[in-house]
Amino acid sequence: MAQSLSAECTPLKVEYDSCFNAWFEGYLEPAVAAASSPDARTAYSKRKADEYDQKCGPVWEKYKACVQKAVKDKGLDVLLQQAREEHPLTEPPPLPPPSASAHSSAKTA
Amino acid sequence: MHFFSQTFDFNHPWSHVVIGMWRKYPNPKCSHVISIDVIDRSVDSNTGIIRTERVLGCKQKAPGWIVKLFGGSEDAFVREIIFVDPATQNATITSVNLSLSQFATCFERIQYTPSTHDTTLFSQTAEIQARMALWRSAADGLEKWLAQRFEQNAQLGKLAFTDVLRTLWEERHAQQATS
Known part of the structure; x- marks a missing residue:
């Protein structure tokens, strides 16, 4: 796992990432399977969201506090705020139709 | 404005690609990515969609004229928003540069969707635009x-x-x- 932008946050980051990855790996495939029924999806999502909060919430709070300070110390908080105003990205982007044609291209307009 | 796009298939099922996505770095082939931090994450208890906001720290030597003209340093930071939607089997990564963003933006979008039962389509587009x-x-x-x-x-x-x-x-x- 890559380090944190501040060395002092790296131990918390590693602990948090391990927690998330372990949870996510158990979450993903049953979540795909549960998607066939809306009720099953909601029930599963609720249960797993609670489980995530319970398992990873405490270390997340500590890591978040550390990284928020580091972001501020590096002067990134202002840039982040501007970026969030320009592109909130609070919803998943719409799905573009997958292009079956050109496999790789670069062009200039 | 410059555009870039590419698509290809990974020979792994979608769930394996998305699990691996969180373990892409550190990577000796992408040694310019130095740090990754999750700064926000939510698990939607209704839809099951996970939204993650990350900050990546990169080290990449810029040409002398760029440093002279725009200032800046070797350290560059990027904001990334990742959505994983198990219901539609869709994962998207949107990233925008934070450093030098007053001069130009590089807006990149990556999408992972199932291609066949055990392959995953990766599609990537980027728009690079100076702030006219x-x-x-x-x-x-x-x-x-x-x-x-x-x-x-x-x-x-x-x-x-x-x-x-x-x-x-x-x-x-x-x-x-x-x-």
Whole structure:
């Protein structure tokens, strides 16, 4: 796992990432399977969201506090705020139709 | 504006690609990515969609002229938003540069969707765009300053030459009168 932008946050980051990855790996495939029924999806999502909060919430709070300070110390908080105003990205982007044609291209307009 | 796009298939099922996505770095083939931090994450207890906001720290040597013109340093930071939707089997990564963002933006979108039962389609697009509004206002300012200086100099030039002509011909006339 890559380090944190501040060395002092790296131990918390590693602990948090391990927690998330372990949870996510158990979450993903049953979540795909549960998607066939809306009720099953909601029930599963609720249960797993609670489980995530319970398992990873405490270390997340500590890591978040550390990284928020580091972001501020590096002067990134202002840039982040501007970026969030320009592109909130609070919803998943719409799905573009997958292009079956050109496999790789670069062009200039 | 510059565009870039590419697509290809990974020979792994979608769930394996998405699990691996969180373990892409550190990577000796992408040694410019130094740090990754999750700064926000939510698990939607209704839809099951996970939204993650990350900040990546990169080290990449910029050409000397770019550093001179725009300042900045070797350290560059990128904001990334990742959505994983198990219901539609869709994962998207949107990333925008934070560093030098007042001058130009690099807006990248990556999407992972199932291609076949055990392959995953990766599609990537990027738009790289200088902030034209900024260039336009800077160019307007430069033109305005140049025009003002030109007008001032033209005015002074006219006065200066008027003086030269007056002096020259007053002297000549005076000489003629006395000879």
